Amino acid sequence: MIYMHINFWGQEFKVNLIVGCIGAFLIAVMSSMFGFGGGPFMVPLMTVALGLPMYVVVGSSLLAIFFNTLMSTTKHYAFGNFDLDLFLVMFPAAILAGFIAPKIAKKLNPLWVKRVAVAGLTILGLSLVGVF
Amino acid sequence: MIRKPLLAMFASCLLLTSGTLFAADAAAPAAAPAATEAPAAAPAAPVTPMVPTISVDKAELANGGTIIVSGKAEPGKPVFLEVVSEHKVGGSFFDGKPNKEGKIPYKLYITKEIPAFYQIVVPASQQPVLDKFKKDGKGWSYSAALKETGAIAAYAAPGKASIDSFQASLMASIIGSRGELLPALDDKERVSRSMQIMKARYRSVGKLLAASIEQKEDGSFSAKVKIPAGSPDLKYVITAVVDKDTRSEPVTVDNKVSFPVIYMENAGTSLNIFVPFALVFAIATFGVLMGAGGGFIINPVMVMLFPIPHNIVAGTVTPTVLFSQASGIMNYSKIKFINWKVGITLGCAMLAGGFIGPALTTMITLDQFKSAFGWILFVLAALMFWQTTPGYLAKNKKEQAILKEFQKRAAEAAKAGA
Numbered sequence: 001m002i003y004m005h006i007n008f009w010g011q012e013f014k015v016n017l018i019v020g021c022i023g024a025f026l027i028a029v030m031s032s033m034f035g036f037g038g039g040p041f042m043v044p045l046m047t048v049a050l051g052l053p054m055y056v057v058v059g060s061s062l063l064a065i066f067f068n069t070l071m072s073t074t075k076h077y078a079f080g081n082f083d084l085d086l087f088l089v090m091f092p093a094a095i096l097a098g099f100i101a102p103k104i105a106k107k108l109n110p111l112w113v114k115r116v117a118v119a120g121l122t123i124l125g126l127s128l129v130g131v132f
Numbered sequence: 133m134i135r136k137p138l139l140a141m142f143a144s145c146l147l148l149t150s151g152t153l154f155a156a157d158a159a160a161p162a163a164a165p166a167a168t169e170a171p172a173a174a175p176a177a178p179v180t181p182m183v184p185t186i187s188v189d190k191a192e193l194a195n196g197g198t199i200i201v202s203g204k205a206e207p208g209k210p211v212f213l214e215v216v217s218e219h220k221v222g223g224s225f226f227d228g229k230p231n232k233e234g235k236i237p238y239k240l241y242i243t244k245e246i247p248a249f250y251q252i253v254v255p256a257s258q259q260p261v262l263d264k265f266k267k268d269g270k271g272w273s274y275s276a277a278l279k280e281t282g283a284i285a286a287y288a289a290p291g292k293a294s295i296d297s298f299q300a301s302l303m304a305s306i307i308g309s310r311g312e313l314l315p316a317l318d319d320k321e322r323v324s325r326s327m328q329i330m331k332a333r334y335r336s337v338g339k340l341l342a343a344s345i346e347q348k349e350d351g352s353f354s355a356k357v358k359i360p361a362g363s364p365d366l367k368y369v370i371t372a373v374v375d376k377d378t379r380s381e382p383v384t385v386d387n388k389v390s391f392p393v394i395y396m397e398n399a400g401t402s403l404n405i406f407v408p409f410a411l412v413f414a415i416a417t418f419g420v421l422m423g424a425g426g427g428f429i430i431n432p433v434m435v436m437l438f439p440i441p442h443n444i445v446a447g448t449v450t451p452t453v454l455f456s457q458a459s460g461i462m463n464y465s466k467i468k469f470i471n472w473k474v475g476i477t478l479g480c481a482m483l484a485g486g487f488i489g490p491a492l493t494t495m496i497t498l499d500q501f502k503s504a505f506g507w508i509l510f511v512l513a514a515l516m517f518w519q520t521t522p523g524y525l526a527k528n529k530k531e532q533a534i535l536k537e538f539q540k541r542a543a544e545a546a547k548a549g550a
Contacts, residue, residue, distance in 0.1 A: 004473065009541070021477070024482045028486050035431050035449045040423070044515055054528070056471055060478075063470050068483065073451045075490035075491070083448050086448045094452045097417040098459075125509035128509065
C-alpha cells in the first residue's frame with residue numbers, strides 16, 4: 001500500500017508514496033508561494049529520499065512539477081497576481097535564454113558553473129535576509 | 133444580550149442632547165455683547181472658511197519630474213497637498229499581530245482600488261517629524277505620521293477604496309481560499325485599514341509623505357512636488373487642503389511616458405522594457421546553465437530592484453516557466469523518458485500544493501517574502517554545494533553514463549517505432 005511499483009525500460013523500482021507525496025506537496029506549497037519551478041528540490045527528493053536513479057528522475061520530475069506550475073499559474077491569475085505587460089517582456093527573454101544557454105553550456109565546465117552558483121546564491125541569500 | 137446596545141444608544145442620545153443644550157446655552161450670552169459692542173465687525177468675520185486656490189507651473193511631465201505648485205490659503209492655517217494618480221492598483225494587509233486583548237485576528241484586508249501613486253505634501257517645517265518616523269525603520273506607523281503632521285486632514289483618496297476583509301483560517305488555507313468573506317467595513321474602519329494597506333504597499337515614509345510647502349504670512353504658499361521616474365503615467369490630481377471640508381478645486385498634471393518605457397497596470401510601475409528583458413535573459417541563461425531554472429534568482433532580484441509587489445512578481449514569473457517545462461516534457465516523452473505513473477502520482481500531490489501556495493503569497497509582507505526567500509536560497513546553495521563534492525561527482529559520473537546509454541536506446545527505439 002505504501003509502495004508503488006513502477007517499470008522503467010524493463011527495470012523495476014519501488015517508490016515510497018508517503019515520503020514522495022508529502023515531500024512533493026511541501027515543495028509545491030513553497031514553490032507556488034514564492035513563484036519558482038521547484039526542480040532543484042524535486043530532483044534530490046526523488047533521487048535521495050525515494051532512491052530513484054537519475055535517468056528515471058530527469059523526465060518524471062519535470063512532469064510532476066508541471067502539475068504544480070499549471071495549478072499555481074491559474075491560482076495566481078485568479079487572485080490578480082499577474083501583470084500581462086511584465087509577462088510579455090519576461091517571456092521572450094526566458095525563451096531566448098532557453099535557446100542560447102545550451103550553446104554556452106558546451107564551452108563551460110559544469111563544476112565551475114555550480115561553484116559560481118553556490119557563491120552567487122549565498123550572497124543573494126545573505127542580502128535577502130538583511131545581513132548586508 | 134440585547135440590552136447592552138440599547139443602553140449604549142440611550143446613553144449616547146442623552147449625551148448628544150445635553151451637548152447641544154449646553155452649546156446653545158454657552159453661545160447665547162457670548163453672541164449678545166458682540167452684537168451690541170461692535171456691530172460693524174460681524175459681517176467682516178468670515179463665516180465659511182476660505183477655500184484655498186491652487187495652480188501648477190506645468191501641465192505635463194515626461195516620465196516624472198518636479199511640479200511647482202502655488203496657491204493661497206487662509207493665513208495662519210497650515211495647508212497640505214494631496215497628490216493622487218488616477219491609476220488604481222491592488223494592495224493588501226494581513227493582520228497577524230496580537231491586538232489589545234492579546235488575540236491574533238488573522239484577518240486579510242484586500243483592495244484593488246488604492247491609487248498607484250499617492251503622496252501628501254506637508255509644510256516644510258514638518259521635516260523633523262518625517263525624519264523621526266524614518267528613524268523608526270520598517271515598523272513606522274503611517275496613521276501616526278498622518279496625525280502628527282496634520283496630513284490626516286488631506287487623507288481622502290485611499291479611504292474611498294472598497295476593501296474586502298477575510299477571516300483567514302487553517303482550514304481555509306488548506307482548501308486554497310482566502311478565508312471567509314466578512315461583512316463590509318464601516319467608513320471609519322475602512323479609512324484606518326486603507327492606511328495599513330497603503331503602508332504595506334508603499335512601505336517608506338518618503339514615498340507617502342513629503343515636506344516641502346513654504347507658506348507666507350499672508351497665506352500664499354508654494355511647494356515642489358516630485359513625481360519620481362517610474363511612476364504611473366497619465367493623470368495626477370493635486371488638491372490643496374486646509375481641513376477635511378476645505379479643499380481647493382483639483383488641478384491635474386499629465387505624466388507622459390513613452391516607449392520603451394511602459395506603464396504596467398498591475399505592477400503599478402512604469403519600466404523601460406529593455407531593463408527587465410535584459411535582466412531576465414541574463415538570469416534565465418545562468419539558471420539554465422546551473423540547472424535550476426531562473427525563478428530562484430529572478431523573483432528576489434525583481435523585488436529588490438523594482439517597486440513591484442512580491443505577489444505580482446511571483447504570479448508573473450510562474451507562467452513564464454510553464455512553457456519551458458512543457459517543451460521539456462515533450463522532448464522527454466518523444467524518447468519515452470518519462471515514467472507517467474510516478475510523474476502523475478507525485479504531480480497530484482504537487483497539484484494540491486500549488487492550490488494552497490498562491491493564497492499564502494498575499495498574506496506575507498514583502499520583508500517576510502525576502503527573508504524566507506533568503507533561507508530557500510541557502511538550502512539551494514547547500515544542495516548545489518553537495519553536487520560539487522567528490523563523492524557526489526563519482527556517483528554522478530556513473531549515473532550520467534547510464535543516462536546517456538538509456539537516452540541512446542530510447543532515441544533508437546523512438547526512431548524504430550516511427
